[in-house]
Amino acid sequence: MLVSSPLRILHLEDDPKDADLLQATLEADGFACNITRVENRINFCASLEKSDFDLILADYTLPSFDGISALKIVMEMRPELPFIFVSGTLDEEVAIDALKIGATDYVFKTRLSRITPALQRALRECQNRAERKRAQDALQRSEGYLAEAQKISQTGSFGWSVSTGALFWSEETFRIFQYDRMTTPMPELVLQRTHPEDVAFVLRTIERATRELQDFDISHRLLMPDGSVKHVHVLAHAVRDISGEIEFIGTVRDVTERKRAEDRLRKAQSELAHANRVTTMGELAASVAHEVNQPIAAAVTNANTCLRWLMRDQPDLEEARAAAMRIVKDATRAGEIINRIRLFFSKSAQQWELTDVDEIIRGMIALLRDEAIQHKISFRAELATGIPKIMGDRVQLQQVMLNLIMNGIDAMKDVDRPRELIIKTQRTKNDQLLVSVSDTGVGLPEQNADQIFNAFFTTKAQGIGMGLSISRSIVEMHGGRLWAEKNAAGGAIFLFTLPAACDTVI
């Protein structure tokens, strides 16, 4: 309550002289007053209703009204207003009764000098009361908001004094554990609700946290009386209270819905991954079947032709031999496709060891030099010194190198410009091994160059189109990357990285 200046006083007094005297006393003591004097019940009530006052002063006996009745009316209508009796006569018992009903003080007209301290005290008390009320209202409001926020976020709070065992639960905590609000919270009640399979774990955690005065953060299940299961996440902060005893202050959050949503998502993801796998396998099976079917169909036709030539009255061995050769070629091709695919999927056949890529490259150069010379190709290697060894499958990496070099040679067979195949190794800034194979051949397809890495993509009459796709998977299985770029000198460059094996960087 804010006290105004001048002080607004409602004065119940039938004697104008007494009223003047009181006003003079207050003004002499430095109070600026705005006094409304009334003499009877009707005016008293009307004034109370109509205007705002800081204080009520009242005579005890009046011709048509009395101070006690006025006090009761004030207690009813404006209980926060200070009420002081200013009376000529007031015996002690009546005064005590008046105070009991709610009067703030009483002053005898014969000792009017007491009015100022009485009034000051009354105003002070009234102000303190108003402030306390304001603080209480604010606290209540804030507690209301907190309870609402806890309800919305399904997060309850608790405080637990380990030494006394006293446990405090917020309303939401009661709701999460499904206990009646009137129940006295106890640690046993938490264990009663904890899922039997999680009790030992919860006990262990709390026991350790108490022993080591440590915060804890656990998720566990609750088994509710109706048999349903809830998931909670409990976060507790260990503190010492003012007397040095351990106390845990924390939150318990109902994460059942989130957990269910996560489970649903995980299930959906795994179903999707499975569906993707099935689709990919289906597509692959279809293309493999198609690729293998062609040579087999050709072999069957040739086998029939061969048989026809042999079963003639006069067998034509030359034709039969030619057909048999074609059978061998087609059957070999079908076998080759199947072998490559088997190699691609046979992870168990891998043999990982510390491998020197330089050595592989040198071996390849020795193996393919004659082939290169035959096609008038200058074939050289520019190998950096001190490149790291890698952890990998030597045979698979040889297969990658062989494939890239053979592709380079193939790409240059029919070009007119100088034919040059260069293999380079480098160490990258982040200690990876970078290998490049460049040629001056026909170059990459203009459109969608990356399709060369697709399984069965080939532009060669006798090609299978598995080389690059297998090479890419091998490099990726080794933790690296394989890609192709345009060679500025005309032709293509194939590059791949491989991570260095630990402790081999020189």
Ligand code: ADP
């Ligand atoms: P294949 O050699 O059986 O065709 P690959 O997967 O090794 O299978 O190669 C796929 C295709 O990529 C080739 O048919 C060719 O069109 C293209 N290609 C590969 N290497 C090169 C290269 N060095 N220069 C140009 N094109 C290439």
